[in-house]
Amino acid sequence: MFSSLFVCLSVSNFATTLLYDQFVKLSEEFSKCVGDRGEFRGNFDDFRRRHRLISRSVQKADRFLMFTNGANVCAHIVSIIFVLYSLIFFRDDTVVFHPESAVLNIAWLSMSVVSLLLSAGQAIYLNHTESIL
Numbered sequence: 001m002f003s004s005l006f007v008c009l010s011v012s013n014f015a016t017t018l019l020y021d022q023f024v025k026l027s028e029e030f031s032k033c034v035g036d037r038g039e040f041r042g043n044f045d046d047f048r049r050r051h052r053l054i055s056r057s058v059q060k061a062d063r064f065l066m067f068t069n070g071a072n073v074c075a076h077i078v079s080i081i082f083v084l085y086s087l088i089f090f091r092d093d094t095v096v097f098h099p100e101s102a103v104l105n106i107a108w109l110s111m112s113v114v115s116l117l118l119s120a121g122q123a124i125y126l127n128h129t130e131s132i133l
Contacts, residue, residue, distance in 0.1 A: 009118055012065045022054050076116040083109045
């Protein structure tokens with residue numbers, strides 16, 4: 001389960017980074033075409049077309065990433081709740097008599113918390129880069 005969640009996080013992070021890099025590259029090329037006195041040297045329609053294409057890609061990716069990030073956060077929260085519930089109310093079955101089970105439950109809980117933090121960090125990163133652009 002965790003490998004699939006980490007793959008989802010890594011793919012969405014890759015898509016975010018790729019689109020952000022395209023915006024930065026377009027912005028750098030546009031600033032090179034603008035002279036010191038504000039005159040534009042270049043094909044403005046080409047820049048406008050590329051910007052529109054990247055903006056549409058960002059809108060599509062944003063809809064997809066919003067769904068996957070929401071699903072990831074919900075899955076991690078539910079996982080944390082289940083592990084804590086079993087550790088608290090079924091202590092005899094999980095912790096007391098089976099040390100291997102205790103180690104696995106603590107590992108599962110820590111991986112769920114790390115995954116939740118990664119999902120939240122990615123959402124913060126997306127919001128920050130959107131506010132900058």
